[in-house]
Amino acid sequence: MTFARDTLIGDPDRLPRLPGWVTSRRAETLEDVAFLSGAALAQLHIVLSRNDVPHALLRDRLALRAAEACVTFSGRPERAGELRDAWHLLRPDDLPGPAGEVYLSWRRAAERPVSIKALHRALPETAPEQIAMALDAGQGAPVARAAMALEAVLTQAPRAEVSGLILADAALAQALGWDHLLPVLAGGLKRADLRKRGDDLRLACHRAVTASGLEATRLAADLARRAAHLKSVAPKLRAKGAGEAVAIFLTRDAVAPAALPLPDRAARRLCERLVDLGAVRELSGRDTFRLYGV
Template sequence: MDAAFLAGAGLAALDSIVRANPPWAGAWRQRLALAAAAASARMAGRREDEASLRDAWCLRRPDQDPGPAGRMLGAWRRLARSRGVSELIGEAAAAFGLPAAEGVLEMVTIQGLAKSDRPALVAAAAAAALVMAGRPEREILGLFIADAVLAQRLRWPVAVPLLAGQILHPALKSGGNGRRPRPGDSDWLRSSNLAFARAAAQACDLASELARRAEKLQAVAPKLRAKGAGAVIGAILNDDALTASRIGGMSDRALRRLFDRLVTLGAVRELSGRETFRLYGL
């Protein structure tokens, strides 16, 4: 089946979720951001997986640098809250280990692609190729900008991290040496379409999973008597993972009790598998 058709069908299904903006959409986008950051770390030759990235981000002090891989995650998290391209590119370049000015020269052309009448998938692929343009160190930035351009072309209220999370999938490798697709390849448009198709399908599956979990969380909400429980539920619905600290004006001890009760009720999962420094989310 045609790659563009598959991608278009996937994005059409995704479009309804993005525009509906359900209560759990924040957690959904941030979990997709985590997947994109883990893929970015692999592309950069780093060893951090989703669990270690989550730890680096959630367990740091408020003023602490999360480290190189954590900064990558921070960039993808900002994309998942953003509505435009220009506000992101400098910070994203720095997060991906590039000078902050990287990509600025191409910004006018990138904005033109985002506002053009070209099909969204074509514009996104072209933006990634433009940013990379023979500069392999810019590959992650190119994938990042592709997601931002796609969102702007589709007039989504907020961007969704998609392309990076699937570009490493074995099904997309080609040639005798199993080379993964890269922006600027002769068949890049087809490869990016297939990656977007896979990404959209995975994002829709994740949305269905989180919708069920959020429904359970909201169903148990009336049983929670702790002051500040409403703020905690709102925080859970808006992020990938939380620590039992600094939410809703509650003490850390009260938060731990509340999270443990939510886990017991099956409304929240403990994500770290640890007895200490625990993390909670949908």
């Protein structure tokens, strides 16, 4: 994922942090809140310029968080664990269910560079013309454009929260010059915020970006450290296909052993070995049908 030409290499423990005044200050006016969200986005942009951050993995994990927020907005009970299961334990020809569809939409939206074609793949029920209109709905600063895209979708279809939030994040990415959508808005908004319009909605979006920008920066730093450790232990892995397996772990929020390019038993042994080395974690808490992730 390309955010800047001059990508940086460095110690993951020294990733730049968001200044404390960005989150400690309680801003009330639209101008003050916009200033803070701009600072959060500037800091996030710097972090995303670094190639020691596993960008695809970061997007995939943020997609899970965004899907969880959207499922919560709809009143459904599924949380991260159930959403992972809805996708990773899906059998051929099965349908993922409503919550799984939400998760699939976010994953598809975040995994490819922003384009109308890619967004239509993530939102097949939204016509390409509607996607183009939403992306072009706003002008001005990035968060304002994202808020206008969200408002345009929700004005036309008040219950289309998933489509609106995905297209709002896409508009934000385009305005910032990012190649890929980074899911940030959904995790910082409340259900009541989605009923707001005009300046009230813009204010909510600025606050959401400030809060989510901080969380995304922290997550990027954590994943950079974990990715560095996984790469450092990779030479200790002797299984054929281990290198490809490590590459998969560095791009996906969760991985089932069956998804690795190894025989079933060898894949399970590799996952257990990586857990023993502290390079990945078992995410499901089960004895069978386990999922692993960095």
